[in-house]
Amino acid sequence: MSQMKQGSGYPKAEPEWLDGARRGDMRAHARLYETFAPMVYTLARRMLVSPTLAEDALQETFVEVIRSIGTWRGDGEFGLWLRRIAINKCLMHLRSSWVSRRGEYEDEPEALPASTDDQLLLERALAALPDTARVVVLLHDVEGYTHQEIARLMGRTASFSKSQLARAHDRLRALLADESKETTLCEPALKTC
Amino acid sequence: MRARTEDLLTLRDGEPIDAALRERLLADPENRREIDRLTRVAEELRRLPPLEPPPDVWPRIVAAAAERNARPWKLRAAGFAGALVAVAMLVAAAVIAPWQCSPDDATVASVTAPRDVAAAPARDAEPPSRVTGNTLVTRADYAPLVAESVRLERLLAELDGRPRRINAGTAFTIANLEDHLVLLDDALTYAEARDLDPDYRRLLWRERVDVMNALMHVRYAHYQEVAF
Numbered sequence: 001m002s003q004m005k006q007g008s009g010y011p012k013a014e015p016e017w018l019d020g021a022r023r024g025d026m027r028a029h030a031r032l033y034e035t036f037a038p039m040v041y042t043l044a045r046r047m048l049v050s051p052t053l054a055e056d057a058l059q060e061t062f063v064e065v066i067r068s069i070g071t072w073r074g075d076g077e078f079g080l081w082l083r084r085i086a087i088n089k090c091l092m093h094l095r096s097s098w099v100s101r102r103g104e105y106e107d108e109p110e111a112l113p114a115s116t117d118d119q120l121l122l123e124r125a126l127a128a129l130p131d132t133a134r135v136v137v138l139l140h141d142v143e144g145y146t147h148q149e150i151a152r153l154m155g156r157t158a159s160f161s162k163s164q165l166a167r168a169h170d171r172l173r174a175l176l177a178d179e180s181k182e183t184t185l186c187e188p189a190l191k192t193c
Numbered sequence: 194m195r196a197r198t199e200d201l202l203t204l205r206d207g208e209p210i211d212a213a214l215r216e217r218l219l220a221d222p223e224n225r226r227e228i229d230r231l232t233r234v235a236e237e238l239r240r241l242p243p244l245e246p247p248p249d250v251w252p253r254i255v256a257a258a259a260e261r262n263a264r265p266w267k268l269r270a271a272g273f274a275g276a277l278v279a280v281a282m283l284v285a286a287a288v289i290a291p292w293q294c295s296p297d298d299a300t301v302a303s304v305t306a307p308r309d310v311a312a313a314p315a316r317d318a319e320p321p322s323r324v325t326g327n328t329l330v331t332r333a334d335y336a337p338l339v340a341e342s343v344r345l346e347r348l349l350a351e352l353d354g355r356p357r358r359i360n361a362g363t364a365f366t367i368a369n370l371e372d373h374l375v376l377l378d379d380a381l382t383y384a385e386a387r388d389l390d391p392d393y394r395r396l397l398w399r400e401r402v403d404v405m406n407a408l409m410h411v412r413y414a415h416y417q418e419v420a421f
Binding site for chain 2: 026030033037038039040041042045046051055058059062063066067096118119122123126137138141142162163165166169170172173
């Protein structure tokens with residue numbers, strides 16, 4: 001793992017929830033959902049940008065968990081397994097040309113809740129990246145995937161992943177420079193907007 | 194010489210790089226500042242706040258999981274077998290209706306078939322409620338499915354307007370899916386008219402959205418083949 005250890009910082013699943021979920025207890029599944037839904041939705045929303053597609057990915061991820069938790073061997077973190085499912089669902093959405101096109105029919109997504117101006121600028125710049133560059137920068141810099149792992153997930157080469165990461169950072173730099181210029185110009189004290 | 198971002202990222206991430214290149218890049222203070230900046234961007238990306246999902250997703254997950262468990266055949270056959278259900282409903286409607294439907298029962302005639310609902314502008318697509326006797330039958334349980342169906346109709350309508358050539362296999366698949374939709378619409382019309390169990394109506398709407406999704410996949414894939 002290049003940047004951070006995968007699995008660190010995830011919520012924890014209580015063993016009894018996992019046992020219950022494996023037995024098909026929907027209350028246990030509900031507890032897992034309550035605990036992990038924000039993590040999955042956050043990931044999906046940042047990868048897919050569209051709130052509707054992110055909601056679809058959230059739903060499909062947990063339907064998959066309900067169907068497949070019996071196949072999870074339990075030898076790693078549940079959050080890591082769940083995150084892999086969520087990433088695959090998001091990538092499926094991005095590969096499906098018409099599903100991603102649905103986003104064009106949506107209203108402008110509402111502003112993401114960012115706690116600082118810098119975070120708001122970063123969210124906007126991230127959302128403005130091309131899909132592939134955005135996914136690569138999220139998987140590499142946030143999720144801690146290596147270029148080889150990203151290449152496997154996306155069916156491309158490690159070199160492709162590296163060049164997409166560089167492209168993402170070049171684009172982010174330009175977008176952030178533009179955004180902060182606009183913000184500065186719009187300072188009320190300057191009365192320019 | 195301006196350093197490539199890819200090389201600076203390689204340095205940032207501690208990945209293998211040619212020693213001479215590494216030395217040359219790190220000798221330039223501007224490159225070191227850029228590596229620091231790239232490191233900060235990654236840290237800021239990881240610090241972005243978590244987002245709360247919409248509140249009503251879990252019930253839909255439970256319903257979707259239950260439906261998939263109950264009807265695994267749907268996933269295999271792209272919904273074709275569902276036509277049998279619709280046919281059965283049509284036969285039942287044909288047999289039962291003459292005995293149970295009084296001549297002045299305007300309800301049957303006034304019920305709007307789903308394709309008509311879908312053809313209406315999306316803004317008008319708020320699922321209506323209908324008063325039957327003293328009972329208010331609400332569509333709240335399956336309103337999202339109705340809305341999704343309307344949206345898919347709108348997308349399909351846009352693709353329908355594009356000129357295209359089509360091969361026999363694709364045409365056959367599309368025709369089958371459209372036939373399936375017609376049967377489902379008849380079944381839905383009957384179910385609405387007879388106030389059948391809302392759960393059953395929800396299943397029919399779910400089926401309709403699934404078939405429309407399948408149709409949209411076929412249609413859009415074909416459109417792209419022609420366009421590119």
